[in-house]
Amino acid sequence: MAMASSELPTLLVFRVRELRFHAALRERYRVLDFLTSGEPLPAFLAAAAAADPPRAALVVGGDSARVDAAFLDAVPSLRFVFSTGAGLDHIDLAECARRGVAVANSGTVYSTDVADHAVGMLIDVLRRVSAAQRFLRRGLWPLHHHQGNDYHHHPHGHPLGTKVGGKRVGIIGLGNIGMLIAKRLEAFGCVISYNSRKPKESVVSYRYFASVHDMASESDVLVVACALSKETRHVVNKDVLDALGKDGVVINIGRGLNVDEAELVSALEEGRIAGAGLDVYEKEPKVPAELFAMDNVVLTHHCAAFTMESRSDLRDVAIGNLEAFFSGKPLLTPVLHR
Amino acid sequence: MAMASSELPTLLVFRVRELRFHAALRERYRVLDFLTSGEPLPAFLAAAAAADPPRAALVVGGDSARVDAAFLDAVPSLRFVFSTGAGLDHIDLAECARRGVAVANSGTVYSTDVADHAVGMLIDVLRRVSAAQRFLRRGLWPLHHHQGNDYHHHPHGHPLGTKVGGKRVGIIGLGNIGMLIAKRLEAFGCVISYNSRKPKESVVSYRYFASVHDMASESDVLVVACALSKETRHVVNKDVLDALGKDGVVINIGRGLNVDEAELVSALEEGRIAGAGLDVYEKEPKVPAELFAMDNVVLTHHCAAFTMESRSDLRDVAIGNLEAFFSGKPLLTPVLHR
Numbered sequence: 001m002a003m004a005s006s007e008l009p010t011l012l013v014f015r016v017r018e019l020r021f022h023a024a025l026r027e028r029y030r031v032l033d034f035l036t037s038g039e040p041l042p043a044f045l046a047a048a049a050a051a052d053p054p055r056a057a058l059v060v061g062g063d064s065a066r067v068d069a070a071f072l073d074a075v076p077s078l079r080f081v082f083s084t085g086a087g088l089d090h091i092d093l094a095e096c097a098r099r100g101v102a103v104a105n106s107g108t109v110y111s112t113d114v115a116d117h118a119v120g121m122l123i124d125v126l127r128r129v130s131a132a133q134r135f136l137r138r139g140l141w142p143l144h145h146h147q148g149n150d151y152h153h154h155p156h157g158h159p160l161g162t163k164v165g166g167k168r169v170g171i172i173g174l175g176n177i178g179m180l181i182a183k184r185l186e187a188f189g190c191v192i193s194y195n196s197r198k199p200k201e202s203v204v205s206y207r208y209f210a211s212v213h214d215m216a217s218e219s220d221v222l223v224v225a226c227a228l229s230k231e232t233r234h235v236v237n238k239d240v241l242d243a244l245g246k247d248g249v250v251i252n253i254g255r256g257l258n259v260d261e262a263e264l265v266s267a268l269e270e271g272r273i274a275g276a277g278l279d280v281y282e283k284e285p286k287v288p289a290e291l292f293a294m295d296n297v298v299l300t301h302h303c304a305a306f307t308m309e310s311r312s313d314l315r316d317v318a319i320g321n322l323e324a325f326f327s328g329k330p331l332l333t334p335v336l337h338r
Numbered sequence: 339m340a341m342a343s344s345e346l347p348t349l350l351v352f353r354v355r356e357l358r359f360h361a362a363l364r365e366r367y368r369v370l371d372f373l374t375s376g377e378p379l380p381a382f383l384a385a386a387a388a389a390d391p392p393r394a395a396l397v398v399g400g401d402s403a404r405v406d407a408a409f410l411d412a413v414p415s416l417r418f419v420f421s422t423g424a425g426l427d428h429i430d431l432a433e434c435a436r437r438g439v440a441v442a443n444s445g446t447v448y449s450t451d452v453a454d455h456a457v458g459m460l461i462d463v464l465r466r467v468s469a470a471q472r473f474l475r476r477g478l479w480p481l482h483h484h485q486g487n488d489y490h491h492h493p494h495g496h497p498l499g500t501k502v503g504g505k506r507v508g509i510i511g512l513g514n515i516g517m518l519i520a521k522r523l524e525a526f527g528c529v530i531s532y533n534s535r536k537p538k539e540s541v542v543s544y545r546y547f548a549s550v551h552d553m554a555s556e557s558d559v560l561v562v563a564c565a566l567s568k569e570t571r572h573v574v575n576k577d578v579l580d581a582l583g584k585d586g587v588v589i590n591i592g593r594g595l596n597v598d599e600a601e602l603v604s605a606l607e608e609g610r611i612a613g614a615g616l617d618v619y620e621k622e623p624k625v626p627a628e629l630f631a632m633d634n635v636v637l638t639h640h641c642a643a644f645t646m647e648s649r650s651d652l653r654d655v656a657i658g659n660l661e662a663f664f665s666g667k668p669l670l671t672p673v674l675h676r
């Protein structure tokens with residue numbers, strides 16, 4: 001039975017757009033919604049803090065509210081932040097820890113979907129699946145099919161792709177997602193190596209590189225699967241792209257800022273790398289216009305994590321964590337304990 | 339050192355379009371090329387048989403020459419046919435056997451590439467990668483990103499895809515290619531079953547269905563990976579599509595005629611199945627126009643087998659078989675021995 005609204009605990013909510021998720025939250029909490037408030041962040045937070053001091057907030061990674069010192073100062077009652085994303089680059093964990101604010105995230109809800117999407121983009125770029133579709137949808141197949149010309153190599157026809165098997169794939173960030181990507185690509189006969197802060201003791205069959213640059217120079221494909229931090233900002237830069245070389249492909253399902261986007265565009269334009277599969281961009285939802293004209297680039301709109309199943313799982317894990325917090329039980333997927 | 343043209347053995351060549359392959363053949367054989375002859379098949383064969391009776395032919399599967407009784411009658415000197423495809427539906431093996439004509443095909447040259455392409459299309463359809471690209475390339479992301487609406491479910495936005503893991507995938511034809519598809523999809527957490535003439539003794543972890551219809555009713559995805567024969571013509575028909583149901587997806591990397599294309603188009607139009615990934619069509623290069631308008635369909639132009647690597651491997655295996663034949667050695671990838 002639903003409690004009267006006044007009895008419900010207050011929850012700050014940022015940028016939740018899914019109606020069903022929103023409804024599930026409103027059933028359980030007095031929702032103060034930044035997105036629909038129309039207010040600037042400081043005014044919204046000040047009003048929230050004054051009214052009925054909220055102890056919990058649900059935030060979405062991306063371009064809206066950053067949970068930093070100013071945010072936490074504005075709502076000193078806050079004791080718990082749930083992030084709907086896997087990445088935590090929008091939360092200042094040190095500031096949260098200092099103030100005793102617990103943090104939980106989506107855990108591994110998205111991991112398999114992101115890994116699947118990364119592998120799908122990798123196959124697409126190497127095998128030119130999207131390019132083939134454009135070729136076909138432009139009505140070019142009948143023209144080339146009935147001609148005697150060498151259409152698979154013809155510059156005006158559809159160039160051949162390259163085999164997935166045997167490719168040397170360097171994964172930047174061998175966390176949960178990176179490991180799932182590696183497992184999948186092993187089944188295709190790819191040769192996996194990885195870069196991370198330090199070698200993983202449990203990983204014996206993948207070669208470790210302490211330097212992304214060195215890994216790039218011995219890879220056909222670089223997959224960006226790391227979290228965004230000061231150290232991984234522009235971890236794929238001009239030097240790394242040049243080390244990867246003209247037959248190399250970049251797949252990014254991490255964060256846009258993990259790659260120097262301007263340098264990536266230049267490298268693609270100048271044929272210094274062979275292609276890219278990108279789900280994330282430096283200034284979302286802005287995608288560099290140059291990329292749209294390229295046939296060797298697969299572009300999706302930061303949707304790698306989103307399936308019907310992961311949406312449903314996210315609702316469960318979000319509400320599970322909030323209920324645990326409000327009833328004083330251990331969080332389900334804690335990043336920072338109380 | 340190249341022999342004088344008159345000393346080279348004669349080779350009938352059909353529909354070979356790749357210039358490098360053509361050159362490699364011309365280096366070694368006196369090539370009689372149907373494609374460039376401009377003649378109708380009977381006239382071409384009659385002239386070939388009269389001039390310098392050819393003992394070998396290199397044919398390409400598809401819409402050109404069928405190696406049947408009439409073909410073999412026209413060139414009675416023929417003792418060896420090499421098919422550049424894996425499928426042999428364009429060669430009457432019984433007629434070849436009766437006349438002592440040996441047959442070799444491309445063996446497993448294409449298998450991994452076809453399997454990779456099938457998995458790529460499967461991910462694409464389930465995860466709506468191509469649809470996401472169209473969404474993005476139409477400039478729709480910024481519109482939906484800055485709105486507060488539920489864009490992942492919005493009918494005018496971009497609908498969510500569905501998770502690859504856990505999907506029940508029924509593979510029609512568990513040959514070389516089908517098995518490679520199964521191995522790859524296992525890594526994604528799919529549950530594999532298969533249909534073939536009889537259960538494979540060596541396969542214990544995949545469920546066997548004697549009936550495609552029964553398999554469809556217990557599958558989320560049907561993958562057509564069988565050879566085309568009288569038994570497998572329209573093996574995916576209206577009944578099978580209805581058994582698969584409205585959330586079901588069809589992937590076809592076999593032959594266009596394995597699927598009743600008109601029924602497939604109707605099922606997609608009426609939402610009786612959820613989507614399709616097609617590399618082959620009933621009347622190539624004709625693709626039913628209705629399919630181009632569908633956002634849940636991934637279409638490629640019978641290119642699943644073609645990569646730079648498989649092209650190079652094909653040249654090697656074709657020339658290897660021809661050299662073996664002309665020097666009386668065992669064929670490398672025989673289908674029908676002498």
